[in-house]
Amino acid sequence: MSKKILIVDDHPDIVKMLVRKLRKIGWEYETAENGEIGVQKALELQPDLILMDMQMPVMDGREAVRRLRKKGFTGKISALTASVLNQELEQLIKDGFDYYITKPIDKSFISQLKEILGTD
Amino acid sequence: MKNKYLFPVLILCTGLFLSIWFHSSTTSQNNRFIQQEFRLLAENRYLMIKESLDHHWTVLHSAALVFKTFENISREQFSAFVKPLMHHYPNIQALSWVPRIKDEDREAYETLIQKEGFSAFMIKEKHGKRMIRRERSEEYFPVNYIEPFVGNEKAFGFDLASNLTRRKALIEVRDSPVEMLASARITLVQEAGKQFGFLLFYPVFKKNTQLSNIDSRRKGLRGFANGVFRIGDMLNESKRGNTELQAFDITLPDKPENLFSSTKSPVSKIVTKKTINVAGRSWQLVFTPTDSFVKKHERKLAFIGLIAGVTFSFLLSAFVYNLLNKKKQVEEKVQKRTQELYESETQIRAIVNTAVNGIINISENGKVLLFNPAAETMFGYTADEVIGQNIKMLMPEPYKSEHDGYLKKFIEKGKSSVIGTGREVIGQRKDGSAFPLYLSIGDMQMNGKRQFVGMVIDITKRKEADLELIKAKEKAEVANRLKSEFLNTMSHELRTPLTVILGNIEELLEIEELPDPAEIVDISQDVYKSGIHLLALINDLLDLSKIEAGKLDFLFEEVVVDEIIEEVIKTMKPLAKEKKLELHYQGKQHLSVRADPLRLKQVLLNLLSNAVKFTDQGSIAISSVRDNTMINIQIDDTGCGMKEEDLEFIFDPFRQIDNSMTRKIGGTGLGLAISKKIIEKHNGSITVKSQPDRGSSFLFSVPSYQGEIEHE
Numbered sequence: 052m053s054k055k056i057l058i059v060d061d062h063p064d065i066v067k068m069l070v071r072k073l074r075k076i077g078w079e080y081e082t083a084e085n086g087e088i089g090v091q092k093a094l095e096l097q098p099d100l101i102l103m104d105m106q107m108p109v110m111d112g113r114e115a116v117r118r119l120r121k122k123g124f125t126g127k128i129s130a131l132t133a134s135v136l137n138q139e140l141e142q143l144i145k146d147g148f149d150y151y152i153t154k155p156i157d158k159s160f161i162s163q164l165k166e167i168l169g170t171d
Numbered sequence: 172m173k174n175k176y177l178f179p180v181l182i183l184c185t186g187l188f189l190s191i192w193f194h195s196s197t198t199s200q201n202n203r204f205i206q207q208e209f210r211l212l213a214e215n216r217y218l219m220i221k222e223s224l225d226h227h228w229t230v231l232h233s234a235a236l237v238f239k240t241f242e243n244i245s246r247e248q249f250s251a252f253v254k255p256l257m258h259h260y261p262n263i264q265a266l267s268w269v270p271r272i273k274d275e276d277r278e279a280y281e282t283l284i285q286k287e288g289f290s291a292f293m294i295k296e297k298h299g300k301r302m303i304r305r306e307r308s309e310e311y312f313p314v315n316y317i318e319p320f321v322g323n324e325k326a327f328g329f330d331l332a333s334n335l336t337r338r339k340a341l342i343e344v345r346d347s348p349v350e351m352l353a354s355a356r357i358t359l360v361q362e363a364g365k366q367f368g369f370l371l372f373y374p375v376f377k378k379n380t381q382l383s384n385i386d387s388r389r390k391g392l393r394g395f396a397n398g399v400f401r402i403g404d405m406l407n408e409s410k411r412g413n414t415e416l417q418a419f420d421i422t423l424p425d426k427p428e429n430l431f432s433s434t435k436s437p438v439s440k441i442v443t444k445k446t447i448n449v450a451g452r453s454w455q456l457v458f459t460p461t462d463s464f465v466k467k468h469e470r471k472l473a474f475i476g477l478i479a480g481v482t483f484s485f486l487l488s489a490f491v492y493n494l495l496n497k498k499k500q501v502e503e504k505v506q507k508r509t510q511e512l513y514e515s516e517t518q519i520r521a522i523v524n525t526a527v528n529g530i531i532n533i534s535e536n537g538k539v540l541l542f543n544p545a546a547e548t549m550f551g552y553t554a555d556e557v558i559g560q561n562i563k564m565l566m567p568e569p570y571k572s573e574h575d576g577y578l579k580k581f582i583e584k585g586k587s588s589v590i591g592t593g594r595e596v597i598g599q600r601k602d603g604s605a606f607p608l609y610l611s612i613g614d615m616q617m618n619g620k621r622q623f624v625g626m627v628i629d630i631t632k633r634k635e636a637d638l639e640l641i642k643a644k645e646k647a648e649v650a651n652r653l654k655s656e657f658l659n660t661m662s663h664e665l666r667t668p669l670t671v672i673l674g675n676i677e678e679l680l681e682i683e684e685l686p687d688p689a690e691i692v693d694i695s696q697d698v699y700k701s702g703i704h705l706l707a708l709i710n711d712l713l714d715l716s717k718i719e720a721g722k723l724d725f726l727f728e729e730v731v732v733d734e735i736i737e738e739v740i741k742t743m744k745p746l747a748k749e750k751k752l753e754l755h756y757q758g759k760q761h762l763s764v765r766a767d768p769l770r771l772k773q774v775l776l777n778l779l780s781n782a783v784k785f786t787d788q789g790s791i792a793i794s795s796v797r798d799n800t801m802i803n804i805q806i807d808d809t810g811c812g813m814k815e816e817d818l819e820f821i822f823d824p825f826r827q828i829d830n831s832m833t834r835k836i837g838g839t840g841l842g843l844a845i846s847k848k849i850i851e852k853h854n855g856s857i858t859v860k861s862q863p864d865r866g867s868s869f870l871f872s873v874p875s876y877q878g879e880i881e882h883e
Contacts, residue, residue, distance in 0.1 A: 064697050068674040133666040155670035
């Protein structure tokens with residue numbers, strides 16, 4: 052079953068790498084280079100899952116989630132973070148994220164997404 | 172020590188003197204009193220004696236008058252006349268008539284008397300103890316009539332002239348123009364041993380006798396009325412029990428004769444002497460008081476006074492001695508205590524004056540009572556300026572206005588958060604400046620009134636140190652936070668290229684699932700790029716940490732500015748050309764700096780590449796200029812510029828303003844931080860000026876080359 056994923060990340064090489072993986076399993080995808088564009092696209096496309104980078108110019112991940120939740124977005128949002136501090140990771144859930152995936156991603160990345168979306 | 176005895180002895184002497192004086196004065200006064208009293212008594216008795224004697228003379232005079240008047244009076248008539256008189260005057264031993272008998276009439280006279288019935292009568296004289304017939308003489312004076320006759324028989328016919336004493340008296344009274352004459356004392360035959368007597372002769376002359384003519388008197392003498400008197404009885408008659416009497420016949424002053432003595436030895440020195448004329452003789456009457464009189468009038472007061480005085484003197488003296496001793500002890504004690512107090516006071520004063528902490532003592536209404544030198548130094552006031560003033564003058568507002576209220580509240584309620592403890596407050600100096608001080612207050616009672624003692628410590632320095640400590644702590648905390656932030660950021664920065672590398676390589680791990688060759692090349696290029704970035708990051712991090720740890724070696728030498736800038740421009744030219752940017756150097760001043768050429772080139776490359784990266788159109792200009800001992804090198808661009816608030820962080824690690832820019836342009840975010848460190852190692856500095864969309868201008872300075880290069 053095809054899923055629609057929105058990738059919000061300012062690093063083009065990372066976006067490119069993630070797109071390769073999604074394309075391979077046949078899922079739909081959309082990309083945004085900062086939080087502001089991300090919010091806009093998420094409300095417009097209503098993706099099944101948003102993969103949200105944290106440190107971005109213009110609008111960071113945290114602010115983007117806050118805005119989405121404020122505007123009634125109920126879809127799943129997973130943080131994609133390079134942070135390793137437990138304190139920061141715990142804070143993500145409080146900020147409105149449903150999950151977090153840490154960088155660098157490993158081989159289980161796709162199965163992690165499937166698990167989040169409840170598909171095989 | 173001398174004083175200890177002087178005063179008591181003085182008192183004793185004075186006391187004794189006064190006692191004795193009192194005694195003697197009282198005694199003599201008493202004596203005078205007794206003497207006066209006694210003199211009156213004696214006088215009285217003397218008068219009585221005199222009166223008594225006069226009476227006796229009168230008796231004899233009366234008897235004589237009888238003979239004078241009646242020439243031939245009979246024995247019976249005489250007796251009848253004299254007897255009643257003598258009954259009244261029992262002290263008269265005898266009254267007699269002694270006629271003058273001439274020798275030729277002797278026998279006739281004797282015969283006449285014998286015829287009268289006295290057959291044995293004769294004119295006789297005393298011979299030894301016997302009476303014998305009187306030997307022949309010119310004339311005789313025999314005792315004839317005698318009353319009382321009984322008991323006087325022996326004298327009957329006795330010729331008075333036969334006895335020398337009596338004859339002298341008889342002759343004297345016959346020849347002297349006196350009325351009568353007394354004899355010296357005689358021993359009374361009847362009263363022998365008991366008392367003396369005396370005779371009183373009263374001459375009786377014939378009528379027509381010229382009494383003033385001796386011859387006429389001798390011829391006209393008929394005889395004598397003779398009285399025999401008992402001296403003792405006569406004098407004793409007036410005895411009253413208070414006086415003793417001694418009588419002397421002092422007619423011959425050289426040979427006084429004792430007449431009478433009522434006592435064997437007079438007991439008192441009080442004497443009253445009276446001389447009385449007894450018919451031509453002088454008797455001295457010596458009156459002395461009797462034992463009982465003396466005892467009766469003796470005043471015990473004087474003696475008691477003496478004893479009491481002496482006793483009192485001793486007691487007083489002893490008491491004063493004791494008192495002085497005690498006084499001295501007390502004085503010594505007081506002196507010692509005073510000395511101790513003085514020392515203690517001096518010590519406390521010295522402590523207060525020496526104390527490094529300010530000591531201020533105030534009354535319950537806030538008046539300053541004590542202000543020690545340390546407090547003077549602290550507040551800039553002298554003690555004189557503060558003492559008597561309200562303590563609030565040492566406080567700034569609002570404490571100044573509130574202080575009276577605090578005091579009042581404490582006095583009323585007895586509760587305060589300050590008393591007994593200490594706390595930090597603000598003080599105000601004379602010059603008006605405020606300063607922090609630590610104040611501890613104790614309260615005490617002085618003379619029933621409450622007082623407060625404040626100990627003040629100027630804590631300006633401590634406060635400053637505290638502040639510096641807090642600053643240092645904050646700085647350390649900031650450094651720590653920055654370090655941990657830096658590590659977090661570094662981790663993030665390293666993970667990003669690693670994510671690209673690992674995520675892509677995954678696609679090439681299964682030979683069955685290999686993508687097409689064009690895709691493989693694309694993946695490989697991405698992986699390679701990220702690897703290169705990762706290497707640059709690691710190199711920059713190493714550089715930075717080496718510089719910070721001081722482990723990066725700098726080799727200073729003379730570096731010609733023009734040369735090194737030209738070199739860098741040569742390197743950067745292709746990139747600038749690619750972006751169609753002008754790159755020019757204004758300078759050529761032939762300046763040289765003292766620098767490590769490799770590191771200086773690194774800085775120039777970093778700044779120049781940044782300028783090229785962030786500038787999309789326009790030009791980049793480099794200039795160099797001497798500023799005193801420093802050489803200033805400036806790089807200006809016409810790029811995107813930066814906001815004012817971002818400028819202060821620009822030299823911190825990983826503080827790129829816009830991460831997206833980095834993504835596009837590359838760079839580690841450590842270049843400026845490294846450049847700054849390098850410049851600082853050259854004893855130079857780097858600054859930045861920028862305006863958004865107008866461009867940035869980086870300026871750094873390094874010391875000009877001065878000649879010798881010292882190796883570091």
